[in-house]
Amino acid sequence: MKYNLNTEGNKVIMKNLxxxxxxxxxxxxQCFRWEIEEDGSYTGVAYGKILNVRKDGEDIVxxxxxxxDFEEIWIDYFDLNRDYGEIKxxxxxxxxxxxxxxxxxxxxxxxxxxxxxxxxxxxxANNRIPMIKKAIGLLSESYGEYIGEYNGRKYYSFPTAESxxxxxxxxxxxxxxGFRAKYILNSANMVCNKEIYxxxxxxxxxxxxxxxxxxFAGVGPKVSDCIMLFSMxxxxxxxxxxxVKRVMEYFYLKEDTSLKKIQEYGRDKFGExxxxxxxxxxxxxxxxxxxx
DNA sequence: CAGCAGGTGCAAG
DNA sequence: CTTGCACCTGCT
Numbered sequence: 365m366k367y368n369l370n371t372e373g374n375k376v377i378m379k380n381l382x383x384x385x386x387x388x389x390x391x392x393x394q395c396f397r398w399e400i401e402e403d404g405s406y407t408g409v410a411y412g413k414i415l416n417v418r419k420d421g422e423d424i425v426x427x428x429x430x431x432x433d434f435e436e437i438w439i440d441y442f443d444l445n446r447d448y449g450e451i452k453x454x455x456x457x458x459x460x461x462x463x464x465x466x467x468x469x470x471x472x473x474x475x476x477x478x479x480x481x482x483x484x485x486x487x488x489a490n491n492r493i494p495m496i497k498k499a500i501g502l503l504s505e506s507y508g509e510y511i512g513e514y515n516g517r518k519y520y521s522f523p524t525a526e527s528x529x530x531x532x533x534x535x536x537x538x539x540x541x542g543f544r545a546k547y548i549l550n551s552a553n554m555v556c557n558k559e560i561y562x563x564x565x566x567x568x569x570x571x572x573x574x575x576x577x578x579x580f581a582g583v584g585p586k587v588s589d590c591i592m593l594f595s596m597x598x599x600x601x602x603x604x605x606x607x608v609k610r611v612m613e614y615f616y617l618k619e620d621t622s623l624k625k626i627q628e629y630g631r632d633k634f635g636e637x638x639x640x641x642x643x644x645x646x647x648x649x650x651x652x653x654x655x656x
Numbered sequence: 657c658a659g660c661a662g663g664t665g666c667a668a669g
Numbered sequence: 670c671t672t673g674c675a676c677c678t679g680c681t
Contacts (some may be wrong), residue, residue, distance in 0.1 A: 489663040542677025584664045
């Protein structure tokens with residue numbers, strides 16, 4: 365273990381933790397259940413637990429947790445054993461990525477739950493981040509379980525496939541997911557019927573896993589790559605949304621290019637680090653409005 | 657009020 | 670295989 369842990373009441377503190385900036389981690393488009401508090405810290409729910417995360421100088425303070433939960437859940441969730449220094453060194457050989465990494469230096473790719481990512485990214489298709497957050501919040505309040513209160517707000521776990529599968533289209537639509545309600549119900553049923561075992565997909569190749577994911581209605585190339593990147597440690601996945609398309613065309617390709625061609629270009633250029641490259645480029649492009 | 661955001665499914669070339 | 674259009678919702 366490379367990290368230095370202290371505990372203090374319901375807090376776990378990691379001293380001198382590099383490559384971790386809460387704003388970059390939680391606002392780079394990979395997660396939808398974290399909100400900023402008045403003091404600049406972030407509170408969110410994952411794996412049925414409420415956590416608050418704050419940067420304090422060189423340290424990161426994880427509040428509302430225990431050492432046990434920290435080691436059981438949050439080390440994997442934040443991928444704290446990953447050497448981001450090495451990843452950044454490799455990618456920084458490319459001058460454009462060097463710039464993007466300087467901008468989003470504190471990004472870490474989270475290891476989130478497969479089922480939650482499947483549904484979250486189905487909702488994300490043709491949708492904007494505030495709407496996606498709203499829909500996921502409504503789904504959780506309506507069909508998840510109440511797990512507790514933090515700083516005056518109530519929190520709910522993400523609903524299980526079992527808890528959604530027998531709901532009506534209208535009930536799911538009530539959570540403001542729009543035309544995606546049928547995809548959500550269909551996915552819940554496929555998972556409950558064990559047509560696809562989503563927790564086994566991380567053991568398949570990226571290609572095979574993508575093919576399985578795209579059997580879910582509402583999951584295409586972009587959504588499948590997001591699910592793999594954010595819940596299966598598949599760091600060669602390269603999801604291309606409108607911002608990544610813009611930034612790739614603006615800096616690399618210099619002309620309008622099909623998604624298929626950009627996918628091939630990204631895979632060839634960034635290889636096993638394509639997912640990290642994508643994340644730095646996405647955050648850079650989106651925050652700065654590059655290529656718009 | 658129309659226009660826009662911005663992935664996927666589906667039909668047609 | 671590639672292209673063009675419809676689609677919920679909410680904000681301009």
